Amino acid sequence: MNLEDMTHQSVKFGLIGFGAWGGCHANAINVTEGAEIVAIAVRSEESQSKAREAYPDAQVYGDYRELLANEEIEAVDIVLPSFLHHEVAKDALEAGKHLLLEKPMTLTVEDCRELVEIAQSQNVNLAIGHELRLSSLWARAKEMIDEGVIGDPQYVLVELSRRPYRPGASGWRFDLDRVGNWILEEPIHFFDLARWYLSSAGEPETVYAKANSRDPEHPELQDNFSAIMNWSGGQYAVVTQTLSAFEHHQTAKITGTKGAIWASWSGAMDRTRHPTFFLKAFDGEEVQEIKLERSPGELFELEDQIAMLVNAIRNEGPIACPGEDGMWSVAMCLAAQKSVDENRPIKLEEVL
Numbered sequence: 001m002n003l004e005d006m007t008h009q010s011v012k013f014g015l016i017g018f019g020a021w022g023g024c025h026a027n028a029i030n031v032t033e034g035a036e037i038v039a040i041a042v043r044s045e046e047s048q049s050k051a052r053e054a055y056p057d058a059q060v061y062g063d064y065r066e067l068l069a070n071e072e073i074e075a076v077d078i079v080l081p082s083f084l085h086h087e088v089a090k091d092a093l094e095a096g097k098h099l100l101l102e103k104p105m106t107l108t109v110e111d112c113r114e115l116v117e118i119a120q121s122q123n124v125n126l127a128i129g130h131e132l133r134l135s136s137l138w139a140r141a142k143e144m145i146d147e148g149v150i151g152d153p154q155y156v157l158v159e160l161s162r163r164p165y166r167p168g169a170s171g172w173r174f175d176l177d178r179v180g181n182w183i184l185e186e187p188i189h190f191f192d193l194a195r196w197y198l199s200s201a202g203e204p205e206t207v208y209a210k211a212n213s214r215d216p217e218h219p220e221l222q223d224n225f226s227a228i229m230n231w232s233g234g235q236y237a238v239v240t241q242t243l244s245a246f247e248h249h250q251t252a253k254i255t256g257t258k259g260a261i262w263a264s265w266s267g268a269m270d271r272t273r274h275p276t277f278f279l280k281a282f283d284g285e286e287v288q289e290i291k292l293e294r295s296p297g298e299l300f301e302l303e304d305q306i307a308m309l310v311n312a313i314r315n316e317g318p319i320a321c322p323g324e325d326g327m328w329s330v331a332m333c334l335a336a337q338k339s340v341d342e343n344r345p346i347k348l349e350e351v352l
Ligand SMILES: NC(=O)c1ccc[n+]([C@@H]2O[C@H](COP(=O)([O-])OP(=O)(O)OC[C@H]3O[C@@H](n4cnc5c(N)ncnc54)[C@H](OP(=O)(O)O)[C@@H]3O)[C@@H](O)[C@H]2O)c1
Pocket: 017, 018, 019, 020, 021, 022, 023, 042, 043, 044, 045, 047, 048, 079, 080, 081, 082, 084, 102, 103, 104, 129, 130, 131, 167, 168, 169, 170, 172, 185, 298
């Protein structure tokens, strides 16, 4: 098939990983115009059977390398336990595939940097799964900051209160060798948001963090986590999360030299299509409740993320979170963990 024929066709996706979130990715690809799920690679026989049943037209593999060898696949979507991201992403990029890689991009900055370089040399898109950047709520807040509604942003708070993490297939999420640390699991999204909201201030310089655990046998599994991140101009962000709570309630508050933004999202769990939410903005004169174009939530944003990659591949459109930003998110989390471990502020340059 020549290039011109391909540009009018759906982008053929291969999905690697078909667990709790991988199943949501499969659905998002399936419902997105211009995207088609043609193959799924997953480890166990049981998960392979589930994939065959759910997507009878897709080729199902036990070995992801077979999926990568399938030449009809243009884009690969990796939704594996975090310790496998680097190896599998590297193979996918070297096979010349466009890539959507779930967060955390990898477990080390060095590995992230390597993926960015390979994607550049292969001239393929590398998108990282920080889907909050596509949200009708969290991204609307960013638009309002960029429109100057609050003046120069000076302070960001991103806060989450939720039920405990799921253990994941073979309990990978409760094992530091496979998860990296728990800051890389969920607070990574909030570090990404905070840095994005304060992008006019340049890059963050230091982070100081504190954490504790409910389980005395496992102090490394941090149920409560808070960090303060500083910019050279005096701007700062607070990222804070507890896993010792219930349901899923996230807030962001951003204040500037002129006004303030308050965004809130609540659901019985993170994966609901029926959340409650609001966005309020104060421009220094009046408080307005901002009407959103559509309901926010990670299931919706996931679909937008797939559509965005399709548009990037077919029309050279933008990517919400490219590899460089995924790398920064990992760096902020690693600096925060180092700060917890050493009980001192850490300069980002120590981990970059
Ligand atoms: N952006 C977001 O909001 C978001 C939300 C949730 C998760 N995530 C990320 O998505 C990734 C997957 O999370 P998940 O919740 O879907 O995990 P999960 O439910 O545990 O699914 C993991 C999948 O990977 C497969 N797998 C392949 N090799 C494996 C190995 N060596 N050990 C364990 N599993 C292996 C599993 O196959 P079997 O079923 O055959 O074991 C399963 O299909 C993680 O990186 C996580 O951080 C991102």
